[in-house]
Amino acid sequence: MKQFLSLPALLALTLVPAYAQEAPDFGSADTDRDGMLSVQEAQVAFPDLIIVDSNGDGMLNQDEVEAAVPGLTFSPDGAPAEEGATVGEAEYQRIVQAVEAQAAGRGV
Ligand SMILES: [Ca+2]
Ligand SMILES: [Ca+2]
Numbered sequence: 577m578k579q580f581l582s583l584p585a586l587l588a589l590t591l592v593p594a595y596a597q598e599a600p601d602f603g604s605a606d607t608d609r610d611g612m613l614s615v616q617e618a619q620v621a622f623p624d625l626i627i628v629d630s631n632g633d634g635m636l637n638q639d640e641v642e643a644a645v646p647g648l649t650f651s652p653d654g655a656p657a658e659e660g661a662t663v664g665e666a667e668y669q670r671i672v673q674a675v676e677a678q679a680a681g682r683g684v
Pocket of ligand 2: 615633635640
């Protein structure tokens with residue numbers, strides 16, 4: 577006699593939840609509470625981003641964000657971000673928005 581999977585078992589196999597990664601708020605992401613995002617803190621908050629600490633100082637600065645998040649520019653006129661400008665709460669919100677917009681664009 578053939579064994580068929582029970583309906584609940586089938587559902588468990590097929591209904592893998594569409595898990596959307598939600599970025600923590602800045603207060604949670606900034607684990608050492610210095611008001612700035614380090615590369616490590618950013619990588620925890622945005623595990624899908626490839627963040628390169630290109631100047632090697634351990635902190636995330638705005639041009640490193642721009643390199644990690646295609647299409648995100650911090651300066652309104654599209655000029656490169658101020659060199660070494662750190663990422664605080666306002667910039668963090670911009671990253672969250674950009675990442676979520678990209679996720680929506682991918683249909684995730
Ligand atoms: Ca920090
Ligand atoms: Ca850096």
